[in-house]
Amino acid sequence: MAKLFHEYKNPSLAVDLVIFGYHDNTLSVLLLNRKEEPFKDCWTLPGGFLQMEETFLGTCYRILKTKTGMDDVFLEQLYSFDNPGRDPRGRVIAVGYYALINPARFNIIAGSMANDVKWFDVHKLPKLGFDHHDIFQLALQRLKSKILYDPVGFELLDELFTITELHELYECILETTIDRRNFRRKILDAEYVINTGTKREGLQNRHPELYKFNKKLKKNSFQINVNVS
Amino acid sequence: MAKLFHEYKNPSLAVDLVIFGYHDNTLSVLLLNRKEEPFKDCWTLPGGFLQMEETFLGTCYRILKTKTGMDDVFLEQLYSFDNPGRDPRGRVIAVGYYALINPARFNIIAGSMANDVKWFDVHKLPKLGFDHHDIFQLALQRLKSKILYDPVGFELLDELFTITELHELYECILETTIDRRNFRRKILDAEYVINTGTKREGLQNRHPELYKFNKKLKKNSFQINVNVS
DNA sequence: CCCGTTTGCGTCATTTTAACGTGAAGTAAA
DNA sequence: TTTACTTCACGTTAAAATGACGCAAACGGG
Numbered sequence: 437m438a439k440l441f442h443e444y445k446n447p448s449l450a451v452d453l454v455i456f457g458y459h460d461n462t463l464s465v466l467l468l469n470r471k472e473e474p475f476k477d478c479w480t481l482p483g484g485f486l487q488m489e490e491t492f493l494g495t496c497y498r499i500l501k502t503k504t505g506m507d508d509v510f511l512e513q514l515y516s517f518d519n520p521g522r523d524p525r526g527r528v529i530a531v532g533y534y535a536l537i538n539p540a541r542f543n544i545i546a547g548s549m550a551n552d553v554k555w556f557d558v559h560k561l562p563k564l565g566f567d568h569h570d571i572f573q574l575a576l577q578r579l580k581s582k583i584l585y586d587p588v589g590f591e592l593l594d595e596l597f598t599i600t601e602l603h604e605l606y607e608c609i610l611e612t613t614i615d616r617r618n619f620r621r622k623i624l625d626a627e628y629v630i631n632t633g634t635k636r637e638g639l640q641n642r643h644p645e646l647y648k649f650n651k652k653l654k655k656n657s658f659q660i661n662v663n664v665s
Numbered sequence: 666m667a668k669l670f671h672e673y674k675n676p677s678l679a680v681d682l683v684i685f686g687y688h689d690n691t692l693s694v695l696l697l698n699r700k701e702e703p704f705k706d707c708w709t710l711p712g713g714f715l716q717m718e719e720t721f722l723g724t725c726y727r728i729l730k731t732k733t734g735m736d737d738v739f740l741e742q743l744y745s746f747d748n749p750g751r752d753p754r755g756r757v758i759a760v761g762y763y764a765l766i767n768p769a770r771f772n773i774i775a776g777s778m779a780n781d782v783k784w785f786d787v788h789k790l791p792k793l794g795f796d797h798h799d800i801f802q803l804a805l806q807r808l809k810s811k812i813l814y815d816p817v818g819f820e821l822l823d824e825l826f827t828i829t830e831l832h833e834l835y836e837c838i839l840e841t842t843i844d845r846r847n848f849r850r851k852i853l854d855a856e857y858v859i860n861t862g863t864k865r866e867g868l869q870n871r872h873p874e875l876y877k878f879n880k881k882l883k884k885n886s887f888q889i890n891v892n893v894s
Numbered sequence: 895c896c897c898g899t900t901t902g903c904g905t906c907a908t909t910t911t912a913a914c915g916t917g918a919a920g921t922a923a924a
Numbered sequence: 925t926t927t928a929c930t931t932c933a934c935g936t937t938a939a940a941a942t943g944a945c946g947c948a949a950a951c952g953g954g
Binding site for chain 1: 674675676677678715717718720721742744745747748749756758760
Binding site for chain 4: 844846847850851868869870871872890
């Protein structure tokens, strides 16, 4: 008969989250200042251990809720990290997930967490504990390639947005310039977005039209081309 | 001080392998006939438990060596599977990897394993134990999308091959037809392959030129376009 | 030496892309 | 009210990529 597996020693299983937010033309990551050893007072990705009866997504949402107060966000599995030395406490396997959220939906920017949860510009990250810099790098790379063929950008914006805002998001994430007029044509031709007929008011100049994401968009119908470095 | 993690109960960690092979214009997967419960006498993906001091790749190679006699193959992490009910013995997390191998390099087709290790046409799979059908499906999907922009196809062929052979491989994996002449032009323009100057002898008709993979190929310089269904 | 087949190279109409022009809509200052 | 300046929305055009074929040389077999 089958043995009782849990009498064996098994590595611990952690879930670590790379939470991306976009605000003020800046792509940011949410980091947590650890209060305990190891890496006390270091910035790290929010994470937690998988409970015996939990799914990965269950752990993700538990972390999101308790450590950042967020729920209902885009989540996708990234990769699993197995470097035997990645946690000084012992063997811990980490399953990385990344999240895309619109910070405006939550009050984290001026949040109650005060000093221990903070957004960092992805270009100005502090030194991270564990192997979290590797996890972050992979997540950023994944986001950059994913946004080229999948409409994940909308997760980072308000429900209604202008083409210019979408354009700026793409330039910000891809760290390149994309011709404004060609971008517009591509987005519209692909029926990526739907014109709501309303306009954004209160701006300096001509009022741009507001669009929303086309949820009926058929898969694989979109491809942004960018000069890869 | 930090607690001893391994005194907690942790899920077991298994590694499951989707091993692809290509032969006779057929894409196949290597399956194992289980000799033990659960799923005794069922076909399953080769797999094994992660040892405490092992990396995922270490486990992969141990499985490959002991269960199939192979080594030195292309391996890539696929996804991690956490369905709590996926293993009737208890909570087992599976990290899926997929491998691309050239069956001609190993003697598995007429191998010593006799009945318990066998290649199956990906279109004629038996019912699989655990959630291995899901793992296989995801691996197949990954291979299909990967081959469009990454030269993984070469892992499945001999070191020297003809354009026609490469063309047939693409049609087989993508399950579509690709114009022979356009495919050739694309492959050659992208400097995907290098002409060795030699020809394959002993064939019926005109002797085709033999090529090898261009290892200096710059990333992202290649994109096959296919009518997605 | 002809036959049927595969291979390798071309052609060409159409589509897609990249680069850039321009006038309308809006605000602020003159 | 007029002028200046900015953003927005829509065009234009040349170059490049794509898709759908044509065709002749190279081969083995009858």
